[in-house]
Amino acid sequence: MSHVFHRNPKQHLAFAVRGQGIELFDQDNKSYIDASGGAAVSCLGHGHPVVIQAIKNQLDEMAYAHSSFFTTRAAEDLADFLAERAPGDLNHIYFLSGGSEAVEAALKLARQYFVEIGQPTRRHFIARRQSYHGNTLGALAIGGNAWRREPFLPLLVPAHHVSPCYPYRDQRADETQEQYAERLALELDQQIQTLGAENVAAFVAETVVGATAGALAPVNAYLQRVREVCDRHGVLLILDEVMSGMGRTGHLFACAEDGVVPDIITIAKGLGAGYQPIGAMVASSRIYDAIVAGSGFFQHGHTYMGHATACAAALAVQRVIEQDKLLDNVQQRGEQLRAELRSVLGDHPNVGDIRGRGLFVGVEFVQDKASKATLDPAQKTHAKLKQQAMQNGLLMYPMGGTIDGVRGDHVLLAPPFICKPSDITEIVSRFVRTVNQVLPV
Secondary structure, three states: OOOOOOOOOOOOOOOEEEEEEOEEEEOOOOEEEEOOHHHHOOOOOEOOHHHHHHHHHHHHHOOOOOOOOOOOHHHHHHHHHHHHHOOOOEEEEEEEOOHHHHHHHHHHHHHHHHHHOOOOOOOEEEEEOOOOOOOOHHHHHHOOOHHHHHHHHHHOOOOEEEOOOOHHHHOOOOOOHHHHHHHHHHHHHHHHHHHOHHHEEEEEEEOOEOOOOOOEOOOOOHHHHHHHHHHHHOOEEEEEEOOOOOOOOOOOOHHHHHOOOOOEEEEOHHHOOOOOOOEEEEEEHHHHHHHHHOOOOOOOOOOOOOOHHHHHHHHHHHHHHHHOOHHHHHHHHHHHHHHHHHHHHOOOOOEEEEEEEOOEEEEEEOOOOOOOOOOOHHHOHHHHHHHHHHHOOEEOEEEEOOOOOOOOEEEEEOOOOOOOHHHHHHHHHHHHHHHHHHOOO
């Protein structure tokens, strides 16, 4: 009997014993292509010698020093690296241990910012249905995944939700992308006015929606229109790039593709590529300066924030990505992945949509292509796909409840940035075999 409290105690888990490149190996030496990087984490694959050496070097000097006493060269150098490449005036980096912590920090910073500048009534947060922002209580409260929220509703601070940008299901046939974006922006505007603009702190959105809805990218002009609405009402824009950022879409910061600069960005997963636990909140000078000029103290913190070894690992990861020009490879291999999937599965009666940006690709499954009717949720098709894929030596990230937390099945593919063309073709081959075994034509 395992004494580890696993998330799903009834599930029998194999032992992962070794990782090399894009593969993981279990206790029987069976290999698996890690086509989702865990949860879009392992962007450099496994066992990268440069990152491992950077961790060893940092450990030889000092593993950890508490941030209330010292800063470290590792934290300062990583912050400089990110600030130099972040959009606009997003140049103050607050390091944490993961995505949920980063989102929690962003919410608290947004609230404190308005207290500091004399607008203490701004307390409401607006997010989108079918969003996911983390599992801590604050992050869960603003998230729009009904299934994840339901057991904990009595504990959650009230939040408000508007429609997701979900063109496959919600864009009308008579609408252009710009008209669809305008309609969604108007809905946000109306929600702000309903709550009273003087009471709204921030709108929170994943730049590209990840786990909950499967690589939903915004249509043209959507985030720009959202930015305009927020500016008009003095509301902060927080973009959650925990999953989509740090190169996953082919841009270090995913919002660069949309030409939008938020007030706060949250990042994690691909920041440290799984070599160490790390996340970060990236804040604008305007917000940072308000704290410095006001109380001079951000009322938030965690024991392991700014962890030297984690920062050293993340800096090594980011330098490898930049020096090896892996963002170019992400865009090229992403186009290849979507093209090969569409070529083989485009006519499959149960494949409704193949979407995404870069190496961040979602496949949504349906009962009927024409009506887009979902598969029976009781069948748990997403779970069957995961199980069959593992038998085929493929790791992918499936999820149910794509539409409303109950209905809908999709799979998320997020292979490592180091994939070669032949790797993508093999991923597609194993994925197609899996789909045809679970959903035979």
